[in-house]
Amino acid sequence: MEVTALCTRLTVNVLMLLSAQSAVSVHKTVTDAAFPHIDPNRLQFFEYESFSLNCAGLRGPTEWRVMTKVPSNTSQWETSTGSVKIKLAFVSHSGAYWCENRSGERTDSVNITVTAGDVILESPALPVMERHSVTLRCRKRATSSNLPADFFKDGHFSGTGYTGEMTIDSVSRSDEGSYKCRISVAGHSAESWLAVGAYNTPTLHGPTPQDTPPNDGEETPTPPSSPGSIQLSILLPVLFIILCVAGLLLVVGLLQCRKHRAACFSSETPTTGSEGSQNICTVNQHGTEADPETSCS
Known part of the structure:
Protein backbone atom coordinates (compact mmCIF):
# COMPACT_ATOMS: atom_id res chain seq x y z
CA MET A 1 0.00 0.00 0.00
CA GLU A 2 2.84 2.40 0.80
CA VAL A 3 4.49 1.72 -2.56
CA THR A 4 1.18 2.25 -4.38
CA ALA A 5 0.59 5.57 -2.62
CA LEU A 6 4.14 6.69 -3.40
CA CYS A 7 3.78 5.77 -7.06
CA THR A 8 0.48 7.67 -7.25
CA ARG A 9 2.00 10.81 -5.75
CA LEU A 10 5.00 10.65 -8.08
CA THR A 11 2.78 10.16 -11.11
CA VAL A 12 0.66 13.19 -10.20
CA ASN A 13 3.78 15.31 -9.72
CA VAL A 14 5.18 14.27 -13.09
CA LEU A 15 1.90 15.10 -14.85
CA MET A 16 1.83 18.52 -13.20
CA LEU A 17 5.40 19.20 -14.29
CA LEU A 18 4.66 18.11 -17.85
CA SER A 19 1.62 20.41 -17.98
CA ALA A 20 3.65 23.33 -16.70
CA GLN A 21 6.44 22.68 -19.19
CA SER A 22 3.94 22.49 -22.08
CA ALA A 23 2.32 25.76 -21.04
CA VAL A 24 5.70 27.49 -20.86
CA SER A 25 6.67 26.08 -24.26
CA VAL A 26 3.45 27.29 -25.92
CA HIS A 27 3.68 30.73 -24.32
CA LYS A 28 7.33 31.12 -25.24
CA THR A 29 6.72 30.11 -28.86
CA VAL A 30 3.82 32.51 -29.28
CA THR A 31 5.65 35.39 -27.61
CA ASP A 32 8.96 34.90 -29.41
CA ALA A 33 7.26 34.60 -32.80
CA ALA A 34 5.50 37.97 -32.39
CA GLY A 117 21.21 61.42 -44.41
CA ASP A 118 20.22 61.10 -48.05
CA VAL A 119 20.07 57.28 -48.44
CA ILE A 120 18.01 54.59 -46.75
CA LEU A 121 17.70 50.84 -47.22
CA GLU A 122 14.15 49.56 -47.47
CA SER A 123 14.11 46.08 -45.95
CA PRO A 124 11.18 44.24 -44.32
CA ALA A 125 10.67 44.75 -40.61
CA LEU A 126 9.23 41.26 -40.07
CA PRO A 127 11.21 38.03 -40.66
CA VAL A 128 11.15 36.59 -44.17
CA MET A 129 10.23 32.93 -44.39
CA GLU A 130 12.70 30.45 -45.82
CA ARG A 131 12.12 29.60 -49.51
CA HIS A 132 10.34 32.92 -50.05
CA SER A 133 11.84 35.82 -51.98
CA VAL A 134 12.62 39.30 -50.71
CA THR A 135 13.57 42.53 -52.44
CA LEU A 136 15.85 45.14 -50.89
CA ARG A 137 15.62 48.70 -52.19
CA CYS A 138 18.13 51.51 -51.93
CA ARG A 139 16.40 54.90 -52.05
CA LYS A 140 17.71 58.46 -52.24
CA ARG A 141 15.93 61.29 -50.51
CA ALA A 142 13.65 63.51 -52.60
CA THR A 143 13.89 61.48 -55.78
CA SER A 144 11.54 59.04 -57.43
CA SER A 145 14.07 57.59 -59.87
CA ASN A 146 15.83 54.32 -59.22
CA LEU A 147 19.57 54.91 -59.09
CA PRO A 148 22.18 52.13 -59.30
CA ALA A 149 23.20 50.94 -55.84
CA ASP A 150 25.71 48.59 -54.26
CA PHE A 151 24.51 46.26 -51.53
CA PHE A 152 26.54 44.91 -48.62
CA LYS A 153 25.91 42.05 -46.17
CA ASP A 154 27.82 41.93 -42.88
CA GLY A 155 30.27 44.50 -44.27
CA HIS A 156 31.03 42.53 -47.46
CA PHE A 157 30.01 43.47 -50.98
CA SER A 158 26.99 41.42 -52.02
CA GLY A 159 26.02 42.77 -55.44
CA THR A 160 24.98 45.74 -57.54
CA GLY A 161 21.40 46.61 -58.35
CA TYR A 162 21.31 48.78 -61.47
CA THR A 163 17.71 49.72 -60.74
CA GLY A 164 18.38 50.30 -57.05
CA GLU A 165 17.03 46.87 -56.04
CA MET A 166 18.44 43.51 -55.09
CA THR A 167 16.20 40.44 -54.97
CA ILE A 168 17.07 37.31 -53.01
CA ASP A 169 15.24 34.28 -54.36
CA SER A 170 14.48 31.29 -52.15
CA VAL A 171 15.73 32.84 -48.92
CA SER A 172 17.73 30.58 -46.58
CA ARG A 173 19.26 30.92 -43.15
CA SER A 174 22.56 31.95 -44.69
CA ASP A 175 20.89 35.12 -46.03
CA GLU A 176 20.17 36.39 -42.52
CA GLY A 177 22.41 39.25 -41.52
CA SER A 178 23.07 42.98 -41.45
CA TYR A 179 22.52 44.80 -44.77
CA LYS A 180 23.26 48.29 -46.04
CA CYS A 181 23.44 49.97 -49.45
CA ARG A 182 25.36 52.75 -51.17
CA ILE A 183 24.51 55.15 -53.99
CA SER A 184 27.69 56.63 -55.41
CA VAL A 185 26.29 60.14 -55.89
CA ALA A 186 24.50 60.30 -52.52
CA GLY A 187 26.27 58.18 -49.90
CA HIS A 188 25.42 55.04 -47.97
CA SER A 189 22.58 53.97 -45.74
CA ALA A 190 22.55 52.74 -42.17
CA GLU A 191 22.59 48.99 -41.45
CA SER A 192 19.45 46.97 -40.79
CA TRP A 193 19.05 43.35 -39.76
CA LEU A 194 17.27 41.00 -42.15
CA ALA A 195 15.69 38.19 -40.13
CA VAL A 196 14.84 34.80 -41.67
CA GLY A 197 12.10 32.60 -40.20
CA ALA A 198 12.11 28.81 -40.29
CA TYR A 199 10.13 27.16 -43.06
CA ASN A 200 7.05 25.29 -41.84
CA THR A 201 6.19 22.08 -43.67
CA PRO A 202 2.86 22.66 -45.46
CA THR A 203 -0.16 20.62 -44.38
CA LEU A 204 -2.20 18.37 -46.66
CA HIS A 205 -4.85 21.05 -47.04
CA GLY A 206 -4.38 24.44 -48.60
CA PRO A 207 -1.76 25.76 -51.05
CA THR A 208 1.95 25.46 -50.33
CA PRO A 209 4.24 28.49 -50.41
CA GLN A 210 5.51 27.38 -53.83
CA ASP A 211 1.95 27.45 -55.16
CA THR A 212 1.39 31.03 -54.02
CA PRO A 213 2.24 33.51 -56.78
CA PRO A 214 4.69 36.32 -55.96
CA ASN A 215 3.20 39.67 -54.99
CA ASP A 216 5.11 41.84 -57.49
CA GLY A 217 8.19 42.11 -55.34
CA GLU A 218 6.34 42.90 -52.12
CA GLU A 219 7.37 40.96 -49.05
CA THR A 220 5.11 38.10 -48.11
CA PRO A 221 3.96 38.38 -44.49
CA THR A 222 5.41 35.78 -42.20
CA PRO A 223 2.94 33.16 -40.97
CA PRO A 224 3.08 32.63 -37.21
CA SER A 225 5.04 29.71 -35.87
CA SER A 226 3.12 26.72 -34.61
CA PRO A 227 2.60 27.14 -30.85
CA GLY A 228 2.54 23.39 -30.34
CA SER A 229 6.13 22.84 -31.34
CA ILE A 230 8.15 21.23 -28.54
CA GLN A 231 11.74 22.28 -28.28
CA LEU A 232 14.68 20.14 -27.27
CA SER A 233 15.27 22.32 -24.21
CA ILE A 234 11.81 21.26 -22.96
CA LEU A 235 12.20 17.54 -23.74
CA LEU A 236 15.48 17.15 -21.87
CA PRO A 237 14.17 18.24 -18.43
CA VAL A 238 11.07 16.08 -18.89
CA LEU A 239 13.19 13.05 -19.81
CA PHE A 240 15.41 13.70 -16.78
CA ILE A 241 12.36 13.79 -14.48
CA ILE A 242 11.01 10.53 -15.91
CA LEU A 243 14.37 8.78 -15.42
CA CYS A 244 14.60 10.04 -11.82
CA VAL A 245 11.09 8.77 -11.05
CA ALA A 246 11.82 5.39 -12.65
CA GLY A 247 15.04 5.05 -10.63
CA LEU A 248 13.27 5.97 -7.40
CA LEU A 249 10.52 3.42 -8.05
CA LEU A 250 13.14 0.74 -8.74
CA VAL A 251 14.96 1.44 -5.47
CA VAL A 252 11.70 1.40 -3.49
CA GLY A 253 10.68 -1.87 -5.14
CA LEU A 254 14.00 -3.54 -4.32
CA LEU A 255 13.79 -2.43 -0.69
CA GLN A 256 10.24 -3.76 -0.36
CA CYS A 257 11.26 -7.07 -1.99
CA ARG A 258 14.18 -7.53 0.42
CA LYS A 259 11.93 -6.72 3.38
CA HIS A 260 9.33 -9.24 2.21
CA ARG A 261 11.91 -12.01 1.70
CA ALA A 262 13.41 -11.42 5.16
CA ALA A 263 9.97 -11.71 6.75
CA CYS A 264 9.35 -15.01 4.92
CA PHE A 265 12.63 -16.53 6.08
CA SER A 266 12.10 -15.48 9.70
CA SER A 267 8.61 -17.12 9.82
CA GLU A 268 9.79 -20.59 8.74
CA THR A 269 10.25 -23.35 11.52
CA PRO A 270 13.72 -24.92 11.39
CA THR A 271 13.77 -28.75 10.98
CA THR A 272 16.39 -30.65 12.94
CA GLY A 273 17.16 -34.26 13.74
CA SER A 274 16.16 -33.96 17.43
CA GLU A 275 12.67 -35.35 16.86
CA GLY A 276 14.03 -38.47 15.20
CA SER A 277 16.64 -38.92 17.80
CA GLN A 278 14.05 -38.82 20.57
CA ASN A 279 12.19 -41.77 19.02
CA ILE A 280 15.24 -43.93 18.54
CA CYS A 281 15.68 -46.35 21.35
CA THR A 282 18.48 -48.69 22.01
CA VAL A 283 17.96 -52.44 22.17
CA ASN A 284 19.55 -54.40 24.96
CA GLN A 285 21.59 -57.46 24.45
CA HIS A 286 18.57 -59.79 25.07
CA GLY A 287 16.64 -58.18 22.12
CA THR A 288 14.12 -56.45 24.32
CA GLU A 289 13.38 -52.79 24.24
CA ALA A 290 14.97 -50.92 27.09
CA ASP A 291 13.38 -48.35 29.29
CA PRO A 292 12.80 -45.19 27.33
CA GLU A 293 14.06 -43.04 30.12
CA THR A 294 17.42 -44.86 30.18
CA SER A 295 17.96 -46.11 26.66
CA CYS A 296 16.48 -43.42 24.42
CA SER A 297 18.86 -40.67 23.52
Missing part, protein backbone atom coordinates in the same frame (compact mmCIF):
# COMPACT_ATOMS: atom_id res chain seq x y z
CA PHE A 35 6.71 41.41 -33.39
CA PRO A 36 5.16 44.88 -33.39
CA HIS A 37 3.69 45.70 -36.78
CA ILE A 38 5.20 48.68 -38.62
CA ASP A 39 3.44 50.61 -41.36
CA PRO A 40 5.05 50.97 -43.84
CA ASN A 41 6.82 47.63 -43.43
CA ARG A 42 10.46 48.74 -43.26
CA LEU A 43 13.10 49.59 -40.68
CA GLN A 44 14.62 52.82 -42.04
CA PHE A 45 12.98 56.23 -42.52
CA PHE A 46 14.04 59.70 -43.54
CA GLU A 47 13.54 62.52 -41.10
CA TYR A 48 10.06 64.09 -41.30
CA GLU A 49 8.53 60.91 -42.71
CA SER A 50 5.69 59.24 -40.80
CA PHE A 51 5.16 55.68 -39.63
CA SER A 52 3.03 53.81 -37.12
CA LEU A 53 3.41 50.80 -34.82
CA ASN A 54 0.76 48.56 -33.27
CA CYS A 55 0.40 45.29 -31.38
CA ALA A 56 -2.60 43.96 -33.27
CA GLY A 57 -3.25 40.23 -33.11
CA LEU A 58 -1.46 39.58 -29.82
CA ARG A 59 -3.39 37.85 -27.05
CA GLY A 60 -2.71 37.97 -23.35
CA PRO A 61 -4.24 38.49 -19.92
CA THR A 62 -3.95 42.28 -20.33
CA GLU A 63 -3.78 44.75 -23.17
CA TRP A 64 -0.56 44.97 -25.16
CA ARG A 65 1.18 48.30 -25.61
CA VAL A 66 4.03 49.58 -27.79
CA MET A 67 7.16 50.36 -25.80
CA THR A 68 10.55 51.91 -26.48
CA LYS A 69 13.34 53.12 -24.24
CA VAL A 70 13.83 56.88 -24.18
CA PRO A 71 17.53 57.80 -24.68
CA SER A 72 17.98 59.67 -21.40
CA ASN A 73 19.87 59.27 -18.15
CA THR A 74 16.68 58.57 -16.22
CA SER A 75 15.97 55.36 -18.18
CA GLN A 76 12.28 56.19 -18.37
CA TRP A 77 9.93 54.17 -20.51
CA GLU A 78 7.67 55.64 -23.13
CA THR A 79 4.45 53.64 -23.22
CA SER A 80 1.26 53.84 -25.15
CA THR A 81 -1.77 51.64 -25.53
CA GLY A 82 -3.09 50.62 -28.91
CA SER A 83 -1.17 51.95 -31.91
CA VAL A 84 1.50 54.62 -32.00
CA LYS A 85 1.52 57.11 -34.86
CA ILE A 86 4.66 59.17 -35.44
CA LYS A 87 3.68 61.88 -37.89
CA LEU A 88 7.07 63.62 -38.05
CA ALA A 89 9.98 61.30 -37.42
CA PHE A 90 13.23 62.61 -35.99
CA VAL A 91 16.58 60.98 -35.37
CA SER A 92 15.60 60.74 -31.69
CA HIS A 93 12.85 58.28 -32.66
CA SER A 94 15.51 55.72 -33.64
CA GLY A 95 15.75 52.69 -31.38
CA ALA A 96 14.19 49.41 -30.37
CA TYR A 97 10.40 49.00 -30.20
CA TRP A 98 8.46 46.05 -28.84
CA CYS A 99 5.06 45.06 -27.45
CA GLU A 100 4.52 44.37 -23.75
CA ASN A 101 1.60 43.85 -21.38
CA ARG A 102 1.18 44.50 -17.67
CA SER A 103 1.99 40.88 -16.86
CA GLY A 104 5.53 41.39 -18.12
CA GLU A 105 5.15 39.33 -21.32
CA ARG A 106 6.92 40.91 -24.27
CA THR A 107 7.62 40.26 -27.92
CA ASP A 108 10.87 40.47 -29.83
CA SER A 109 11.96 43.99 -30.65
CA VAL A 110 12.49 45.72 -33.99
CA ASN A 111 15.21 48.34 -34.46
CA ILE A 112 14.01 51.41 -36.33
CA THR A 113 16.48 53.90 -37.79
CA VAL A 114 15.52 57.49 -38.62
CA THR A 115 18.30 59.19 -40.54
CA ALA A 116 19.13 62.75 -41.51
Whole structure:
Protein backbone atom coordinates (compact mmCIF):
# COMPACT_ATOMS: atom_id res chain seq x y z
CA MET A 1 0.00 0.00 0.00
CA GLU A 2 2.84 2.40 0.80
CA VAL A 3 4.49 1.72 -2.56
CA THR A 4 1.18 2.25 -4.38
CA ALA A 5 0.59 5.57 -2.62
CA LEU A 6 4.14 6.69 -3.40
CA CYS A 7 3.78 5.77 -7.06
CA THR A 8 0.48 7.67 -7.25
CA ARG A 9 2.00 10.81 -5.75
CA LEU A 10 5.00 10.65 -8.08
CA THR A 11 2.78 10.16 -11.11
CA VAL A 12 0.66 13.19 -10.20
CA ASN A 13 3.78 15.31 -9.72
CA VAL A 14 5.18 14.27 -13.09
CA LEU A 15 1.90 15.10 -14.85
CA MET A 16 1.83 18.52 -13.20
CA LEU A 17 5.40 19.20 -14.29
CA LEU A 18 4.66 18.11 -17.85
CA SER A 19 1.62 20.41 -17.98
CA ALA A 20 3.65 23.33 -16.70
CA GLN A 21 6.44 22.68 -19.19
CA SER A 22 3.94 22.49 -22.08
CA ALA A 23 2.32 25.76 -21.04
CA VAL A 24 5.70 27.49 -20.86
CA SER A 25 6.67 26.08 -24.26
CA VAL A 26 3.45 27.29 -25.92
CA HIS A 27 3.68 30.73 -24.32
CA LYS A 28 7.33 31.12 -25.24
CA THR A 29 6.72 30.11 -28.86
CA VAL A 30 3.82 32.51 -29.28
CA THR A 31 5.65 35.39 -27.61
CA ASP A 32 8.96 34.90 -29.41
CA ALA A 33 7.26 34.60 -32.80
CA ALA A 34 5.50 37.97 -32.39
CA PHE A 35 6.71 41.41 -33.39
CA PRO A 36 5.16 44.88 -33.39
CA HIS A 37 3.69 45.70 -36.78
CA ILE A 38 5.20 48.68 -38.62
CA ASP A 39 3.44 50.61 -41.36
CA PRO A 40 5.05 50.97 -43.84
CA ASN A 41 6.82 47.63 -43.43
CA ARG A 42 10.46 48.74 -43.26
CA LEU A 43 13.10 49.59 -40.68
CA GLN A 44 14.62 52.82 -42.04
CA PHE A 45 12.98 56.23 -42.52
CA PHE A 46 14.04 59.70 -43.54
CA GLU A 47 13.54 62.52 -41.10
CA TYR A 48 10.06 64.09 -41.30
CA GLU A 49 8.53 60.91 -42.71
CA SER A 50 5.69 59.24 -40.80
CA PHE A 51 5.16 55.68 -39.63
CA SER A 52 3.03 53.81 -37.12
CA LEU A 53 3.41 50.80 -34.82
CA ASN A 54 0.76 48.56 -33.27
CA CYS A 55 0.40 45.29 -31.38
CA ALA A 56 -2.60 43.96 -33.27
CA GLY A 57 -3.25 40.23 -33.11
CA LEU A 58 -1.46 39.58 -29.82
CA ARG A 59 -3.39 37.85 -27.05
CA GLY A 60 -2.71 37.97 -23.35
CA PRO A 61 -4.24 38.49 -19.92
CA THR A 62 -3.95 42.28 -20.33
CA GLU A 63 -3.78 44.75 -23.17
CA TRP A 64 -0.56 44.97 -25.16
CA ARG A 65 1.18 48.30 -25.61
CA VAL A 66 4.03 49.58 -27.79
CA MET A 67 7.16 50.36 -25.80
CA THR A 68 10.55 51.91 -26.48
CA LYS A 69 13.34 53.12 -24.24
CA VAL A 70 13.83 56.88 -24.18
CA PRO A 71 17.53 57.80 -24.68
CA SER A 72 17.98 59.67 -21.40
CA ASN A 73 19.87 59.27 -18.15
CA THR A 74 16.68 58.57 -16.22
CA SER A 75 15.97 55.36 -18.18
CA GLN A 76 12.28 56.19 -18.37
CA TRP A 77 9.93 54.17 -20.51
CA GLU A 78 7.67 55.64 -23.13
CA THR A 79 4.45 53.64 -23.22
CA SER A 80 1.26 53.84 -25.15
CA THR A 81 -1.77 51.64 -25.53
CA GLY A 82 -3.09 50.62 -28.91
CA SER A 83 -1.17 51.95 -31.91
CA VAL A 84 1.50 54.62 -32.00
CA LYS A 85 1.52 57.11 -34.86
CA ILE A 86 4.66 59.17 -35.44
CA LYS A 87 3.68 61.88 -37.89
CA LEU A 88 7.07 63.62 -38.05
CA ALA A 89 9.98 61.30 -37.42
CA PHE A 90 13.23 62.61 -35.99
CA VAL A 91 16.58 60.98 -35.37
CA SER A 92 15.60 60.74 -31.69
CA HIS A 93 12.85 58.28 -32.66
CA SER A 94 15.51 55.72 -33.64
CA GLY A 95 15.75 52.69 -31.38
CA ALA A 96 14.19 49.41 -30.37
CA TYR A 97 10.40 49.00 -30.20
CA TRP A 98 8.46 46.05 -28.84
CA CYS A 99 5.06 45.06 -27.45
CA GLU A 100 4.52 44.37 -23.75
CA ASN A 101 1.60 43.85 -21.38
CA ARG A 102 1.18 44.50 -17.67
CA SER A 103 1.99 40.88 -16.86
CA GLY A 104 5.53 41.39 -18.12
CA GLU A 105 5.15 39.33 -21.32
CA ARG A 106 6.92 40.91 -24.27
CA THR A 107 7.62 40.26 -27.92
CA ASP A 108 10.87 40.47 -29.83
CA SER A 109 11.96 43.99 -30.65
CA VAL A 110 12.49 45.72 -33.99
CA ASN A 111 15.21 48.34 -34.46
CA ILE A 112 14.01 51.41 -36.33
CA THR A 113 16.48 53.90 -37.79
CA VAL A 114 15.52 57.49 -38.62
CA THR A 115 18.30 59.19 -40.54
CA ALA A 116 19.13 62.75 -41.51
CA GLY A 117 21.21 61.42 -44.41
CA ASP A 118 20.22 61.10 -48.05
CA VAL A 119 20.07 57.28 -48.44
CA ILE A 120 18.01 54.59 -46.75
CA LEU A 121 17.70 50.84 -47.22
CA GLU A 122 14.15 49.56 -47.47
CA SER A 123 14.11 46.08 -45.95
CA PRO A 124 11.18 44.24 -44.32
CA ALA A 125 10.67 44.75 -40.61
CA LEU A 126 9.23 41.26 -40.07
CA PRO A 127 11.21 38.03 -40.66
CA VAL A 128 11.15 36.59 -44.17
CA MET A 129 10.23 32.93 -44.39
CA GLU A 130 12.70 30.45 -45.82
CA ARG A 131 12.12 29.60 -49.51
CA HIS A 132 10.34 32.92 -50.05
CA SER A 133 11.84 35.82 -51.98
CA VAL A 134 12.62 39.30 -50.71
CA THR A 135 13.57 42.53 -52.44
CA LEU A 136 15.85 45.14 -50.89
CA ARG A 137 15.62 48.70 -52.19
CA CYS A 138 18.13 51.51 -51.93
CA ARG A 139 16.40 54.90 -52.05
CA LYS A 140 17.71 58.46 -52.24
CA ARG A 141 15.93 61.29 -50.51
CA ALA A 142 13.65 63.51 -52.60
CA THR A 143 13.89 61.48 -55.78
CA SER A 144 11.54 59.04 -57.43
CA SER A 145 14.07 57.59 -59.87
CA ASN A 146 15.83 54.32 -59.22
CA LEU A 147 19.57 54.91 -59.09
CA PRO A 148 22.18 52.13 -59.30
CA ALA A 149 23.20 50.94 -55.84
CA ASP A 150 25.71 48.59 -54.26
CA PHE A 151 24.51 46.26 -51.53
CA PHE A 152 26.54 44.91 -48.62
CA LYS A 153 25.91 42.05 -46.17
CA ASP A 154 27.82 41.93 -42.88
CA GLY A 155 30.27 44.50 -44.27
CA HIS A 156 31.03 42.53 -47.46
CA PHE A 157 30.01 43.47 -50.98
CA SER A 158 26.99 41.42 -52.02
CA GLY A 159 26.02 42.77 -55.44
CA THR A 160 24.98 45.74 -57.54
CA GLY A 161 21.40 46.61 -58.35
CA TYR A 162 21.31 48.78 -61.47
CA THR A 163 17.71 49.72 -60.74
CA GLY A 164 18.38 50.30 -57.05
CA GLU A 165 17.03 46.87 -56.04
CA MET A 166 18.44 43.51 -55.09
CA THR A 167 16.20 40.44 -54.97
CA ILE A 168 17.07 37.31 -53.01
CA ASP A 169 15.24 34.28 -54.36
CA SER A 170 14.48 31.29 -52.15
CA VAL A 171 15.73 32.84 -48.92
CA SER A 172 17.73 30.58 -46.58
CA ARG A 173 19.26 30.92 -43.15
CA SER A 174 22.56 31.95 -44.69
CA ASP A 175 20.89 35.12 -46.03
CA GLU A 176 20.17 36.39 -42.52
CA GLY A 177 22.41 39.25 -41.52
CA SER A 178 23.07 42.98 -41.45
CA TYR A 179 22.52 44.80 -44.77
CA LYS A 180 23.26 48.29 -46.04
CA CYS A 181 23.44 49.97 -49.45
CA ARG A 182 25.36 52.75 -51.17
CA ILE A 183 24.51 55.15 -53.99
CA SER A 184 27.69 56.63 -55.41
CA VAL A 185 26.29 60.14 -55.89
CA ALA A 186 24.50 60.30 -52.52
CA GLY A 187 26.27 58.18 -49.90
CA HIS A 188 25.42 55.04 -47.97
CA SER A 189 22.58 53.97 -45.74
CA ALA A 190 22.55 52.74 -42.17
CA GLU A 191 22.59 48.99 -41.45
CA SER A 192 19.45 46.97 -40.79
CA TRP A 193 19.05 43.35 -39.76
CA LEU A 194 17.27 41.00 -42.15
CA ALA A 195 15.69 38.19 -40.13
CA VAL A 196 14.84 34.80 -41.67
CA GLY A 197 12.10 32.60 -40.20
CA ALA A 198 12.11 28.81 -40.29
CA TYR A 199 10.13 27.16 -43.06
CA ASN A 200 7.05 25.29 -41.84
CA THR A 201 6.19 22.08 -43.67
CA PRO A 202 2.86 22.66 -45.46
CA THR A 203 -0.16 20.62 -44.38
CA LEU A 204 -2.20 18.37 -46.66
CA HIS A 205 -4.85 21.05 -47.04
CA GLY A 206 -4.38 24.44 -48.60
CA PRO A 207 -1.76 25.76 -51.05
CA THR A 208 1.95 25.46 -50.33
CA PRO A 209 4.24 28.49 -50.41
CA GLN A 210 5.51 27.38 -53.83
CA ASP A 211 1.95 27.45 -55.16
CA THR A 212 1.39 31.03 -54.02
CA PRO A 213 2.24 33.51 -56.78
CA PRO A 214 4.69 36.32 -55.96
CA ASN A 215 3.20 39.67 -54.99
CA ASP A 216 5.11 41.84 -57.49
CA GLY A 217 8.19 42.11 -55.34
CA GLU A 218 6.34 42.90 -52.12
CA GLU A 219 7.37 40.96 -49.05
CA THR A 220 5.11 38.10 -48.11
CA PRO A 221 3.96 38.38 -44.49
CA THR A 222 5.41 35.78 -42.20
CA PRO A 223 2.94 33.16 -40.97
CA PRO A 224 3.08 32.63 -37.21
CA SER A 225 5.04 29.71 -35.87
CA SER A 226 3.12 26.72 -34.61
CA PRO A 227 2.60 27.14 -30.85
CA GLY A 228 2.54 23.39 -30.34
CA SER A 229 6.13 22.84 -31.34
CA ILE A 230 8.15 21.23 -28.54
CA GLN A 231 11.74 22.28 -28.28
CA LEU A 232 14.68 20.14 -27.27
CA SER A 233 15.27 22.32 -24.21
CA ILE A 234 11.81 21.26 -22.96
CA LEU A 235 12.20 17.54 -23.74
CA LEU A 236 15.48 17.15 -21.87
CA PRO A 237 14.17 18.24 -18.43
CA VAL A 238 11.07 16.08 -18.89
CA LEU A 239 13.19 13.05 -19.81
CA PHE A 240 15.41 13.70 -16.78
CA ILE A 241 12.36 13.79 -14.48
CA ILE A 242 11.01 10.53 -15.91
CA LEU A 243 14.37 8.78 -15.42
CA CYS A 244 14.60 10.04 -11.82
CA VAL A 245 11.09 8.77 -11.05
CA ALA A 246 11.82 5.39 -12.65
CA GLY A 247 15.04 5.05 -10.63
CA LEU A 248 13.27 5.97 -7.40
CA LEU A 249 10.52 3.42 -8.05
CA LEU A 250 13.14 0.74 -8.74
CA VAL A 251 14.96 1.44 -5.47
CA VAL A 252 11.70 1.40 -3.49
CA GLY A 253 10.68 -1.87 -5.14
CA LEU A 254 14.00 -3.54 -4.32
CA LEU A 255 13.79 -2.43 -0.69
CA GLN A 256 10.24 -3.76 -0.36
CA CYS A 257 11.26 -7.07 -1.99
CA ARG A 258 14.18 -7.53 0.42
CA LYS A 259 11.93 -6.72 3.38
CA HIS A 260 9.33 -9.24 2.21
CA ARG A 261 11.91 -12.01 1.70
CA ALA A 262 13.41 -11.42 5.16
CA ALA A 263 9.97 -11.71 6.75
CA CYS A 264 9.35 -15.01 4.92
CA PHE A 265 12.63 -16.53 6.08
CA SER A 266 12.10 -15.48 9.70
CA SER A 267 8.61 -17.12 9.82
CA GLU A 268 9.79 -20.59 8.74
CA THR A 269 10.25 -23.35 11.52
CA PRO A 270 13.72 -24.92 11.39
CA THR A 271 13.77 -28.75 10.98
CA THR A 272 16.39 -30.65 12.94
CA GLY A 273 17.16 -34.26 13.74
CA SER A 274 16.16 -33.96 17.43
CA GLU A 275 12.67 -35.35 16.86
CA GLY A 276 14.03 -38.47 15.20
CA SER A 277 16.64 -38.92 17.80
CA GLN A 278 14.05 -38.82 20.57
CA ASN A 279 12.19 -41.77 19.02
CA ILE A 280 15.24 -43.93 18.54
CA CYS A 281 15.68 -46.35 21.35
CA THR A 282 18.48 -48.69 22.01
CA VAL A 283 17.96 -52.44 22.17
CA ASN A 284 19.55 -54.40 24.96
CA GLN A 285 21.59 -57.46 24.45
CA HIS A 286 18.57 -59.79 25.07
CA GLY A 287 16.64 -58.18 22.12
CA THR A 288 14.12 -56.45 24.32
CA GLU A 289 13.38 -52.79 24.24
CA ALA A 290 14.97 -50.92 27.09
CA ASP A 291 13.38 -48.35 29.29
CA PRO A 292 12.80 -45.19 27.33
CA GLU A 293 14.06 -43.04 30.12
CA THR A 294 17.42 -44.86 30.18
CA SER A 295 17.96 -46.11 26.66
CA CYS A 296 16.48 -43.42 24.42
CA SER A 297 18.86 -40.67 23.52
